[in-house]
Amino acid sequence: MDDPRTTEPRLTSLSHGGGCGCKIAPGVLTGLLRGTRMLPVPDELLVGIETSDDAAVYQLNDHQALVATTDFFMPIVDDPLDFGRIAATNAISDVYAMGATPIMALSLVGMPINTLSSETIAKILEGGAMACRDAGIPIAGGHTIDSVEAIYGLVALGIMDPAHVxxxxxxxxxxxxxxxxxxxxxxxxxxxxxxxxxxxxxxxxxxxxxxxxxxxxxxxxxxxxxxxxxxxxxxxxxxxxxxxxxxxxxxxxxxxxxxxxxxxxxxxxxxxxxxxxxxxxxxxxxxxxxxxxxxxxxxxxxxxxxxxxxxxxxxxxxxxxxxxxxxxxxxxxxxxxxxxxxxxxxxxxxx
Incomplete structure (x- = not known):
C-alpha cells in the first residue's frame, strides 16, 4: 500500500490562494457589505465594523473589555507544522493590534479528509497549538468540517482595559x-x-x-x-x-x-x-x-x-x-x- 506521506499532494497545491492573499479584495468586500442591515449598536460595543478595524471590542465593566476576532486561510507553505503556526500567529495578532492580551482561542478547521493524511492534519493542529502556547493561551474548543481546500485558523479572544483600546x-x-x-x-x-x-x-x-x-x-x-x-x-x-x-x-x-x-x-x-x-x-x-x-x-x-x-x-x-x-x-x-x-x-x- 502506498504511504500517504509520499502520495498526498503538496498543501499549497490544494489552495487557490495562500495565507492572507486569500482575502476578498477591499473593493469587492465593501460592495458585499454595502446595505447590510445591523441591529442598533450597544454602547458597550466600543469597536465594531465601522472603520474595518482588527477586532471587535466589548466593554464588560469600567476596567475590562473583551476583544474578539477570527482569521483563517488556506496554506501558504507546504510544511503542515509551519502552516498551523503561521495561521494561528496571524489570528492572534489582531488581539495584540488592539492593545489587548490574548486569553484563549477556538480552532477553525476545514480539511479534505480523503486527500490529506491524519498525520498531516494533526501536524497542522499541532502547529497552531505551538503558536498558542507561545502566546500563553489554551485552545478551548473549535469546529471542524470536511472541506475541498485545507483551511485553518482561530477565533482569538483577549482582555484589556478599555482606556487603552x-x-x-x-x-x-x-x-x-x-x-x-x-x-x-x-x-x-x-x-x-x-x-x-x-x-x-x-x-x-x-x-x-x-x-x-x-x-x-x-x-x-x-x-x-x-x-x-x-x-x-x-x-x-x-x-x-x-x-x-x-x-x-x-x-x-x-x-x-x-x-x-x-x-x-x-x-x-x-x-x-x-x-x-x-x-x-x-x-x-x-x-x-x-x-x-x-x-x-x-x-x-x-x-x-x-x-x-x-x-x-x-x-x-x-x-x-x-x-x-x-x-x-x-x-x-x-x-x-x-x-x-x-x-x-x-x-x-x-x-
Whole structure:
C-alpha cells in the first residue's frame, strides 16, 4: 500500500490562494457589505465594523473589555507544522493590534479528509497549538468540517482595559508612523509556490510569520500611541489607507525607509508577485498618491499581501523612543520609522 506521506499532494497545491492573499479584495468586500442591515449598536460595543478595524471590542465593566476576532486561510507553505503556526500567529495578532492580551482561542478547521493524511492534519493542529502556547493561551474548543481546500485558523479572544483600546482610526497630524516587521511575505510565498525560494529565504519567511506581535499591549499603554493596526492581506498600502481614512488625515510614507525582507526586491523584479497585489491596487489605488520615483515594483511591494505582518503604529513624537525600545524588547529589531501623519482628507501619499 502506498504511504500517504509520499502520495498526498503538496498543501499549497490544494489552495487557490495562500495565507492572507486569500482575502476578498477591499473593493469587492465593501460592495458585499454595502446595505447590510445591523441591529442598533450597544454602547458597550466600543469597536465594531465601522472603520474595518482588527477586532471587535466589548466593554464588560469600567476596567475590562473583551476583544474578539477570527482569521483563517488556506496554506501558504507546504510544511503542515509551519502552516498551523503561521495561521494561528496571524489570528492572534489582531488581539495584540488592539492593545489587548490574548486569553484563549477556538480552532477553525476545514480539511479534505480523503486527500490529506491524519498525520498531516494533526501536524497542522499541532502547529497552531505551538503558536498558542507561545502566546500563553489554551485552545478551548473549535469546529471542524470536511472541506475541498485545507483551511485553518482561530477565533482569538483577549482582555484589556478599555482606556487603552487602540483603534486603527486615531492617528493625528504630526504623529510618527512605525512599522514593526519588514514587508515581502506575499512575494516570498509566490516564489515558494514556483520553487524559486531558497532555504535561507524560507527560514526568513517562517521567522517573520511566526513571530507574535507581543509588543502591542505595551505600545498601547504609551500616552502618545494614537492608532495601531497590523499589516495583513491588503498590504501596507491598504492598511495604512484604512488608518488614514478612519483618522481623517493623510499618511505620508517615506518609501526608502520601509523595511523589506532580504531578497524581496530581487524576487519582485523577477516577477514573483501575487495576484492579490494587483487586486489590492485596483480596489484602493485611486486614494493613493505615488511620487514619480515609485516604480511598478515598488507599487507591487506596497500592495503585497502580508500574512502575519507587523504592527503599524501612529504615535506622538515624544513617545517614539519609548515605542522603539518596546519593539526591541520584544524582539523586533527591524521596527522602523516609515513616515508621518499630516493634515489631509484621508489619503495615502508614498514618496
Amino acid at each position: 487602540k483603534r486603527n482610526s486615531g492617528a493625528r497630524p504630526g504623529d510618527v508612523l512605525i512599522l514593526g516587521k519588514p514587508l515581502g511575505v506575499g512575494i516570498m510565498s509566490a516564489a515558494l509556490k514556483k520553487g524559486a525560494l531558497g532555504d535561507a529565504g524560507y527560514a526568513q519567511m517562517i521567522a517573520a510569520t511566526t513571530r507574535l506581535n507581543k509588543a502591542g499591549p505595551d505600545l498601547a499603554r504609551l500616552p502618545g500611541a494614537h492608532a495601531m493596526t497590523d499589516v495583513t492581506g491588503f498590504g501596507l498600502g491598504g492598511h495604512a489607507l484604512e488608518m488614514a481614512r478612519g483618522s481623517g488625515c493623510d499618511l505620508v510614507l517615506d518609501w526608502a525607509a520601509v523595511p523589506l525582507l532580504a531578497g524581496v526586491s530581487d524576487l519582485a523584479s523577477a516577477g514573483y508577485i501575487t495576484g492579490a497585489s494587483g487586486r489590492n491596487w485596483a480596489s484602493y489605488g485611486g486614494d493613493v498618491r505615488l511620487s514619480e520615483a515609485i516604480t511598478d515594483i515598488d507599487r507591487a511591494v506596497l500592495t503585497d499581501p502580508q500574512t502575519s505582518g507587523g504592527l503599524l503604529v501612529a504615535i506622538a513624537e515624544q513617545d517614539v523612543e519609548s515605542a522603539m525600545a518596546i519593539f526591541a524588547d520584544h524582539g523586533f529589531a527591524e521596527a522602523t520609522v516609515i513616515g508621518r501623519a499630516v493634515e489631509g482628507t484621508g489619503q495615502l501619499v508614498v514618496r
